[in-house]
Structure formats: structure tokens, C-alpha cells
Amino acid sequence: MLVALLAIAASSAGAGALQKVRVEVVGGVEGESVRIYADTTWLGEDRSLALTDDGSTPGDTPHDGVVSGEWTGAPVRVLPIRLTYAPSGADGEEETRVDIAAFLEPVDVSEDRLVYAIDWGAPPTARRVAAALPPRAMNVADTAGVAAALGWTGLVLAYVAWLVRRAVPE
Numbered sequence: 001m002l003v004a005l006l007a008i009a010a011s012s013a014g015a016g017a018l019q020k021v022r023v024e025v026v027g028g029v030e031g032e033s034v035r036i037y038a039d040t041t042w043l044g045e046d047r048s049l050a051l052t053d054d055g056s057t058p059g060d061t062p063h064d065g066v067v068s069g070e071w072t073g074a075p076v077r078v079l080p081i082r083l084t085y086a087p088s089g090a091d092g093e094e095e096t097r098v099d100i101a102a103f104l105e106p107v108d109v110s111e112d113r114l115v116y117a118i119d120w121g122a123p124p125t126a127r128r129v130a131a132a133l134p135p136r137a138m139n140v141a142d143t144a145g146v147a148a149a150l151g152w153t154g155l156v157l158a159y160v161a162w163l164v165r166r167a168v169p170e
Contacts, residue, residue, distance in 0.1 A: 018072050018073065018074070019073060019074065019076065019107070019112075021079060021107055021114065022059075022069075022111075022114070023049060023051065023070070023071075023114050023116075024051075024113065025066070025067050025083065025115075026115065026117050026118070026129070027117045027120070027126075033087055034085050034086070034087050035050060035086050036050075036051045036067050036083065037051065037084045037085070037086065038082070038083055039082045040071065040082070041080055042071060042073050042074075042079065043074055045073075051069045053065065053067045053068070057069055058070065076107060077106060078104060078105065078107065079104075079105050079107055080103070080104050081103045081104075081114065082103075083099075083100040083102075083126050084098060085097065085124065086098070100124045100126045101116070101125060101127075105128075114128070115128070116128055116129065117129045
């Protein structure tokens, strides 16, 4: 009974959690005259994201050649991603969007980062690329646990070596 109550509490605690999906595109946008978009259907809701390189997305470095944006919503496991671009017209109005590529992406439950590279050939194409993992800082509790594990391992190995030397007759 207690186990069932704990399972229900754990599932209801995670039910309100939001999931973040960050989309990044590298590959040099052809000047300021092209705008890149990422489109998806998130739990039946169509969403469009204008990717920017102005530092407005958390963790984005302005003007580094990587356009990015972020979606947040209820947890999903798979997202259809469609990358498009819209060249600006002579009068500053955006023209019709042109498809670059479409992907069906499995995503992590809590937070995920999808990175694509665009080749601006004729026609433009995109491919999924690996993203560098963010640096992880170890806190003191992690460091102490690793040091203790290494110490105990060394002690056990020294004891085994002593037993082996003792068992071998001279």
C-alpha cells in the first residue's frame, strides 16, 4: 500500500514538469536577408520558431553564426522537426518559406538540444550533427565520493596482493 502511494506521488510530481527542446542551426546564414525557422507539432499543437542569433535564447552567444530557439511544454518523446527558410524580399517583406529538411527526432524527457548544419547548395540541405556536451562541474559531494571509492579500491587491491604473496610458498 505504501509503495503504491509513493509511486502515485512520484508520478504526479513529475506530471507538472516542463520539457525544454533547444534547436540550433550552424552553417552560416546567407547574410541578414535569410530567416531560418523550425516547425513542429507538439502534442497536436502546431508551433513555429524563428531562430535568432541575437542572444535572446538562454545560453546563446550573439553573432556567433549559430541561430537558435527554444520550445517549452508538456513532456514528449518524439518531435517532428521541419527546417525552413524565408528570404527577405526587396521591400523587406518575407517571401514564402522554402523547405530545407524534415526530421523525426527522439527527445530526452527533461531537456534536449537538437543541432543541425545547413549546406546552402542548390537546393539547400540540412543534417543532424552532434552537439558538444555542456561542461559539467563536480561539486564537493561528488568529488568526495569518487575519492572514497578510489581509496577503498586501492585498499582492497593491496589486501589481495598481500594475500597472494602470503599464499605463494618461497
